[in-house]
Amino acid sequence: APAPAPAPVVAAPAEPIPGDVPAVIVGGGRIGGMLLSDGDALMTSTTGWPADAPAEGPIYVCTRNDALASVIAATPEHRRGDLCFLQNGMLGPFLDAQGLADATQILMYVAVAKAGDAPTDGITDANPEGLTTATGKWAAAFRARLVNSGMTCHVKDGDAYTVAMLEKHVWICAFMLVGATHGGCTVGEVESDHAAEFDALATELLEAGSAALG
Numbered sequence: 001a002p003a004p005a006p007a008p009v010v011a012a013p014a015e016p017i018p019g020d021v022p023a024v025i026v027g028g029g030r031i032g033g034m035l036l037s038d039g040d041a042l043m044t045s046t047t048g049w050p051a052d053a054p055a056e057g058p059i060y061v062c063t064r065n066d067a068l069a070s071v072i073a074a075t076p077e078h079r080r081g082d083l084c085f086l087q088n089g090m091l092g093p094f095l096d097a098q099g100l101a102d103a104t105q106i107l108m109y110v111a112v113a114k115a116g117d118a119p120t121d122g123i124t125d126a127n128p129e130g131l132t133t134a135t136g137k138w139a140a141a142f143r144a145r146l147v148n149s150g151m152t153c154h155v156k157d158g159d160a161y162t163v164a165m166l167e168k169h170v171w172i173c174a175f176m177l178v179g180a181t182h183g184g185c186t187v188g189e190v191e192s193d194h195a196a197e198f199d200a201l202a203t204e205l206l207e208a209g210s211a212a213l214g
Helices: 030-035 065-074 077-082 092-097 139-147 158-181 187-193 195-213
Strands: 024-026 041-043 059-061 083-085 104-107 133-135
Touching: 024 030, 065 083, 077 083, 104 139, 104 158, 133 139, 133 158, 158 187, 158 195, 187 195
Parallel strands: 024 041, 024 059, 059 083, 083 104
Antiparallel strands: 104 133
16 A cells, blocks of 8 residues: 655754765755755756856756756766756666766655755655665765755665666556546545555556566
């Protein structure tokens, strides 16, 4: 059955864990604003590559999927290996086509109701360890930034990350599809009123996705 609603953000550790470094934040919306920290540079669709960008470090891309090609094009070629993609979906084929097969990817289970609000971490009774997961060159740096802000993040590689990515994609697709077939009802209503239908669809999608990914 679907997991219950996420719990509020927890306290940051008394001693910050090492690894967080100044970054470029692409997109000044809810997630980008949450991540923006001292020493970072902000890049938006109107500013272009920031003049005060750190010479090295992660580039956290917090935009819609349809802006990714333009973000990559606006990033200096020698820095594209530092791009970190926080978008939903299975980005593998797109990143392969961009020559970024090894780019850092992040599965975000963090909600920000509106810009400036405190974030809500994806901690549930079923997953008290949290669900946000990162892989790639800057995965540990991203984990440090979240953990030091009182949130959870895991670093996974290879098949372990692929499984987590498929699970999130299926979760989104199944909830949205079931909700759409019932008049556009909310995620909470799908969970409370249509759990059996969700479970059946999610199982089917997981099986199909697993077969496609080998």
